[in-house]
Amino acid sequence: MIDRIQDGPVIEAQGLTRIHGRGCPDCVRLTGDVHGRNVCPACGSVVAVAEVSFRLWPGEILGVMGESGSGKSSVVRLLHLDDRPSAGTVRFRESHGRAHDLASIDEAEARRLRDTRFGMVHQNPHLGLNFGVSAGGNIAERLLCCGERRFHAIREAALGLLDRTEVPRARIDHQPGQFSGGMQQRLQIARALAPNPELLLLDEVTTGLDLSVQARILDLILSIQRDLGVAMVVVTHDLGVVRLLAGRTMVLRHGRVVESGLTDQILEDPQHPYTQQLVMSAL
Amino acid sequence: MSALLIAGTAQRFGFLDDFAVREIRRGLLKALAVPGYQVPYASREMPIARGFGTGGMQITLAIATPLDRLKVIDQGADDSVNAVSLRRFITAACPGLATTTRTAEATLIQTRHRVPERALTAGQTMVYQVPYPDPLQIVEPSERKRRLAHAHGDYARLWVKLYEDVVRFREVSISNRYPARVAGRYVIDPSPIPRWDLPKLHRSPVAHLFGAGREKKLYAVPPFTDVEPLAFDDVPFAVEAFRDAAGARRRCARCGAGDTYLDQIPQPDGGDRWQCNDQDRCAERMEER
Numbered sequence: 001m002i003d004r005i006q007d008g009p010v011i012e013a014q015g016l017t018r019i020h021g022r023g024c025p026d027c028v029r030l031t032g033d034v035h036g037r038n039v040c041p042a043c044g045s046v047v048a049v050a051e052v053s054f055r056l057w058p059g060e061i062l063g064v065m066g067e068s069g070s071g072k073s074s075v076v077r078l079l080h081l082d083d084r085p086s087a088g089t090v091r092f093r094e095s096h097g098r099a100h101d102l103a104s105i106d107e108a109e110a111r112r113l114r115d116t117r118f119g120m121v122h123q124n125p126h127l128g129l130n131f132g133v134s135a136g137g138n139i140a141e142r143l144l145c146c147g148e149r150r151f152h153a154i155r156e157a158a159l160g161l162l163d164r165t166e167v168p169r170a171r172i173d174h175q176p177g178q179f180s181g182g183m184q185q186r187l188q189i190a191r192a193l194a195p196n197p198e199l200l201l202l203d204e205v206t207t208g209l210d211l212s213v214q215a216r217i218l219d220l221i222l223s224i225q226r227d228l229g230v231a232m233v234v235v236t237h238d239l240g241v242v243r244l245l246a247g248r249t250m251v252l253r254h255g256r257v258v259e260s261g262l263t264d265q266i267l268e269d270p271q272h273p274y275t276q277q278l279v280m281s282a283l
Numbered sequence: 284m285s286a287l288l289i290a291g292t293a294q295r296f297g298f299l300d301d302f303a304v305r306e307i308r309r310g311l312l313k314a315l316a317v318p319g320y321q322v323p324y325a326s327r328e329m330p331i332a333r334g335f336g337t338g339g340m341q342i343t344l345a346i347a348t349p350l351d352r353l354k355v356i357d358q359g360a361d362d363s364v365n366a367v368s369l370r371r372f373i374t375a376a377c378p379g380l381a382t383t384t385r386t387a388e389a390t391l392i393q394t395r396h397r398v399p400e401r402a403l404t405a406g407q408t409m410v411y412q413v414p415y416p417d418p419l420q421i422v423e424p425s426e427r428k429r430r431l432a433h434a435h436g437d438y439a440r441l442w443v444k445l446y447e448d449v450v451r452f453r454e455v456s457i458s459n460r461y462p463a464r465v466a467g468r469y470v471i472d473p474s475p476i477p478r479w480d481l482p483k484l485h486r487s488p489v490a491h492l493f494g495a496g497r498e499k500k501l502y503a504v505p506p507f508t509d510v511e512p513l514a515f516d517d518v519p520f521a522v523e524a525f526r527d528a529a530g531a532r533r534r535c536a537r538c539g540a541g542d543t544y545l546d547q548i549p550q551p552d553g554g555d556r557w558q559c560n561d562q563d564r565c566a567e568r569m570e571e572r
Contacts, residue, residue, distance in 0.1 A: 007474045111437060117412060130440075133443055134450065142438050144442040144443065145437070145439045149516040150517050151446065151516075151518045153517075154446065155450075156413065173450055
């Protein structure tokens with residue numbers, strides 16, 4: 001379904017639900033934070049996320065926080081069109097006003113959006129980078145997806161993106177396997193930024209990196225948001241990351257949103273017992 | 284289609300049974316209707332091993348008639364072991380089918396590795412023996428993902444291969460199987476023909492039929508169809524130059540031709556001899572001289 005709207009959120013999700021398994025009419029009712037489980041006792045299906053609704057505005061960073069298995073990565077997979085929801089709608093609006101319902105989009109259009117409008121940075125660089133080609137080749141692939149066919153223009157753009165993400169220019173022809181963990185993440189960010197995306201999805205980008213490298217990556221993400229104004233969804237289980245990056249935060253548990261609002265408000269005055277526990281444990 | 288039997292026997296003309304012929308012909312029609320699209324088919328067991336040209340041979344046997352005149356070449360040679368064996372089998376399976384080594388006289392040309400140097404003319408048909416039909420095979424091991432990429436026209440990873448080549452060698456290093464876009468849509472692997480031959484496919488007056496027996500795929504370039512090699516706007520596609528150390532174009536040591544694809548043949552004295560790869564064209568020129 002495609003229509004045109006002038007202004008509005010980049011992403012508007014309504015009742016987003018993803019059930020793995022055959023599912024039954026009681027799946028959503030019998031799972032969730034109230035029941036303390038996300039496996040349906042009636043049919044055994046896994047309710048990865050259910051009834052998740054949120055809006056993401058242009059230039060905004062939305063934090064998605066929760067423990068392992070809470071459904072954070074499922075939300076990102078649905079937004080990145082790597083998976084399709086069992087119910088609900090996700091409306092994505094391109095900057096020129098064209099809007100898409102990501103829940104019912106066809107595979108060819110999904111590929112176009114993934115290639116030209118979205119950027120994704122994975123926790124595991126092996127998922128986000130092609131280790132068989134050079135750093136420049138990784139960035140070139142995204143530019144080639146957008147139709148760029150001038151070798152020298154691709155080369156210049158790749159060097160510019162390496163500058164932007166603080167990867168030394170001299171490393172452009174090195175393979176990602178020769179990079180450190182932090183540099184691999186920066187290369188992933190450079191690759192994600194190549195087509196000037198309108199939505200950047202960051203899935204646990206600093207997990208597993210040492211603190212000094214984490215700080216540099218977070219600074220880089222902030223500067224990108226400030227300079228380019230790209231909307232971002234940051235998935236993390238680290239309170240420090242949402243505190244630094246996200247204007248608004250959504251807390252997930254057992255596949256449900258248990259609390260959402262301004263990040264400062266959630267961290268200073270958490271209402272849900274799980275969020276309180278999370279904030280207390282961090283302090 | 285009624286079966287064409289060899290006189291006095293119950294053996295069918297062309298070795299293949301009716302069902303096989305019908306399926307291959309239908310596959311070829313589909314391949315011609317959707318230029319560059321790889322049509323799957325049930326490749327038959329042949330009395331030669333897979334990988335020795337069974338794909339091309341099945342096409343030849345399915346479309347040959349007693350009125351055709353067949354030429355079989357292998358790397359430009361009419362008398363190589365492979366070409367001779369294939370020709371012998373096809374003529375045994377198709378009594379009455381005439382053979383020739385002259386490109387100009389042939390109506391049906393089965394080839395491996397080369398397109399004849401002499402310009403092809405309407406009424407002729409080229410049949411290629413293809414080892415690997417999918418150009419994406421070198422960048423994507425998963426066939427499922429390759430098929431999706433073809434369906435979506437996503438050849439970015441193939442372009443990345445070209446990018447990496449230009450970075451490393453200052454030019455695209457692919458010497459044969461150079462990927463080419465057909466009719467502005469599908470990218471094909473034009474069998475292992477050298478880069479030299481690729482421009483001959485562009486708007487060619489003849490149908491080019493490709494058969495991969497082991498991989499069970501058929502595809503085609505219909506007559507007068509655009510075939511464009513993948514190339515960056517600022518690093519244009521180029522064919523082999525065959526230049527010597529002084530920059531001059533090498534010539535065939537036999538016929539003197541300076542506009543053909545040359546073979547480099549090491550000599551006992553340590554030097555090299557360069558001569559035409561296409562034996563027929565070379566012989567023709569020598570006769571003309």
